[in-house]
Amino acid sequence: MSEDLEAKFLRKIEGEEKIEPKDWMPDGYCKNLIRQISQHAHSEVIGMQPEGNWITRAPSLRRKAVLLAKVQDEGGHGLYLYSATETLGISRDEMIHALQTGEAKYASIFNYPAQTWADVGAIGWLVDGAAIVNQVSLQRTSYGPYARGMVRICKEESFHQRQGYELMLVLARGSDDQKALAQDALNRFYWPSLMMFGPHDAESAHTAKSMQWKIKRQSNDELRQKFIDQTAPQIDFLGLDHPDPECKWNEERGHYDNGEIDWDEFYDVINGNGHCNRQRIEHHVRAHREGEWVRAAMQTYEARKKKAKAA
Amino acid sequence: MKAKILEYSTRLGDDSLVLGHRLSEWCSNAPFLEEDLALINVALDYIGRARMFYGYAAELSADGRNEDDFAFMRDQREFSNLLIHELPKGDFAFTMLRQLFIDLFNSLFLPRLAESSDKTLAAIAAKAIKETRYHLRRSHEWTLRFGLGTDESRERAQRAIDQLWGYTHEMFDLDALESELAEAGIGVDSGALKTEWEQQVSAILTEAELEQPGEQWAVKGGREGYHTENLGQLLNEMQSVHRAYPGLEW
Numbered sequence: 001m002s003e004d005l006e007a008k009f010l011r012k013i014e015g016e017e018k019i020e021p022k023d024w025m026p027d028g029y030c031k032n033l034i035r036q037i038s039q040h041a042h043s044e045v046i047g048m049q050p051e052g053n054w055i056t057r058a059p060s061l062r063r064k065a066v067l068l069a070k071v072q073d074e075g076g077h078g079l080y081l082y083s084a085t086e087t088l089g090i091s092r093d094e095m096i097h098a099l100q101t102g103e104a105k106y107a108s109i110f111n112y113p114a115q116t117w118a119d120v121g122a123i124g125w126l127v128d129g130a131a132i133v134n135q136v137s138l139q140r141t142s143y144g145p146y147a148r149g150m151v152r153i154c155k156e157e158s159f160h161q162r163q164g165y166e167l168m169l170v171l172a173r174g175s176d177d178q179k180a181l182a183q184d185a186l187n188r189f190y191w192p193s194l195m196m197f198g199p200h201d202a203e204s205a206h207t208a209k210s211m212q213w214k215i216k217r218q219s220n221d222e223l224r225q226k227f228i229d230q231t232a233p234q235i236d237f238l239g240l241d242h243p244d245p246e247c248k249w250n251e252e253r254g255h256y257d258n259g260e261i262d263w264d265e266f267y268d269v270i271n272g273n274g275h276c277n278r279q280r281i282e283h284h285v286r287a288h289r290e291g292e293w294v295r296a297a298m299q300t301y302e303a304r305k306k307k308a309k310a311a
Numbered sequence: 312m313k314a315k316i317l318e319y320s321t322r323l324g325d326d327s328l329v330l331g332h333r334l335s336e337w338c339s340n341a342p343f344l345e346e347d348l349a350l351i352n353v354a355l356d357y358i359g360r361a362r363m364f365y366g367y368a369a370e371l372s373a374d375g376r377n378e379d380d381f382a383f384m385r386d387q388r389e390f391s392n393l394l395i396h397e398l399p400k401g402d403f404a405f406t407m408l409r410q411l412f413i414d415l416f417n418s419l420f421l422p423r424l425a426e427s428s429d430k431t432l433a434a435i436a437a438k439a440i441k442e443t444r445y446h447l448r449r450s451h452e453w454t455l456r457f458g459l460g461t462d463e464s465r466e467r468a469q470r471a472i473d474q475l476w477g478y479t480h481e482m483f484d485l486d487a488l489e490s491e492l493a494e495a496g497i498g499v500d501s502g503a504l505k506t507e508w509e510q511q512v513s514a515i516l517t518e519a520e521l522e523q524p525g526e527q528w529a530v531k532g533g534r535e536g537y538h539t540e541n542l543g544q545l546l547n548e549m550q551s552v553h554r555a556y557p558g559l560e561w
Contacts, residue, residue, distance in 0.1 A: 048347070056332060056336060059561040061358060061378050062561075064335075065358050068338070068354060068355050071351065072355070079348070175559055178556065178559060284339075288342075293461065294343075294403050297461050301455065301460045
């Protein structure tokens with residue numbers, strides 16, 4: 001019986017049909033999805049912090065409005081992805097608990113501090129840019145609600161990326177001070193953006209199974225190469241120095257070659273030694289705790305209203 | 312008259328910007344994610360209003376200033392927002408009760424401003440009315456949740472009301488400039504809105520089983536640049552990047 005179900009499931013995957021919430025799916029598939037989609041949702045939510053940190057200081061009213069709208073979009077993506085994860089039988093409370101206890105992860109990039117205004121541009125351009133490369137690929141992921149979510153999210157993310165790049169362009173073409181801010185932000189965010197694609201394929205714990213189930217459609221290294229290729233000419237157009245001196249066009253491969261990533265740093269930040277690991281989670285826990293009485297009031301009020309209606 | 316309208320539009324811009332700033336401070340700090348989004352939404356509405364009012368003031372000034380010069384290059388003594396907007400965001404009850412008082416005020420003020428003989432002010436107001444309707448639905452609903460929720464939410468809401476009350480009176484004061492503009496059919500006689508505002512506040516607080524403060528105290532001075540200590544700190548933060556690199560494009 002369960003063999004039949006599994007065979008049917010695999011046939012669907014094979015035939016590029018989407019798996020929907022009510023379909024039978026192997027436990028491992030479901031767990032893998034919960035891990036990946038909730039991690040994605042948490043990343044959107046934690047990602048509100050580094051950029052949110054600049055809303056009150058944005059140097060023009062137009063930038064302030066754009067940044068507010070962007071952070072709002074990120075929160076909206078988080079909400080949307082939490083809902084997609086809930087279709088797999090886990091509640092938002094459980095997911096938040098997992099985030100706050102460190103059981104669930106979020107993108108390690110948000111453990112880097114957003115130190116200057118230029119970082120807002122670098123995050124939009126590079127971090128959202130790297131995220132899109134990954135998400136475009138995920139539009140073809142095998143789980144229906146996730147794939148559909150990605151289609152919608154990609155549209156907004158590419159808008160953010162353009163805004164981030166435009167912010168960098170204004171700085172890069174601005175005063176010497178502004179150009180220095182842009183270069184510094186690029187230098188600090190370039191390598192961590194490459195790390196967003198995860199370890200090399202050979203080292204990646206989740207890749208093989210995820211590829212077989214078509215949760216992931218392209219490998220970490222393939223996606224990273226795509227990002228490196230699209231970013232090099234963008235850096236050039238800004239007139240900034242490329243942070244990777246080994247980044248050169250390779251005619252034969254039809255790709256840019258690149259220097260090796262500092263994997264010690266990658267694992268170091270993942271393992272809690274980034275500038276903001278503790279800060280991000282503590283911030284989330286504090287806001288959640290401070291909101292406890294609000295949520296309680298809302299529940300009590302709803303219950304009271306329901307009771308009054310029933311009477 | 313042009314200089315007076317410029318001043319009036321700047322005041323309304325200051326109110327919007329300062330409140331928008333306070334609301335934006337909730338980003339990633341709200342009690343749950345949906346509220347983060349809703350508060351950002353309201354903040355965006357206010358920042359949008361500030362841009363329109365300042366943009367109009369800049370146009371009237373005709374001296375090359377733009378909206379950002381109004382927001383970033385004036386000191387706190389030159390800011391003329393009403394004090395209620397600059398008070399720190401406080402807890403969630405404080406923020407929502409402040410919204411209730413201001414939303415109710417705006418729901419009376421904006422329809423009048425929309426009838427202004429000044430077409431630009433009227434157009435800004437007409438756009439803002441729709442936003443305020445949504446804001447008021449939210450702050451009204453939250454007031455009920457607090458008042459009819461738990462003991463803690465009721466206490467927090469009552470404390471917020473008591474702390475805010477003395478800052479509400481200033482909304483209904485008119486100085487010479489505002490009186491003159493009201494008489495000319497350009498500005499709004501906000502003093503005439505007080506009775507209706509009080510009735511509506513009273514109705515909502517009664518519905519929420521909260522008490523309207525009997526104690527009469529009133530702190531005033533915002534329109535003359537006589538601010539609480541909070542505004543200087545708010546502006547220090549808001550203007551820091553813009554002023555660190557003066558005269559640049561962003």
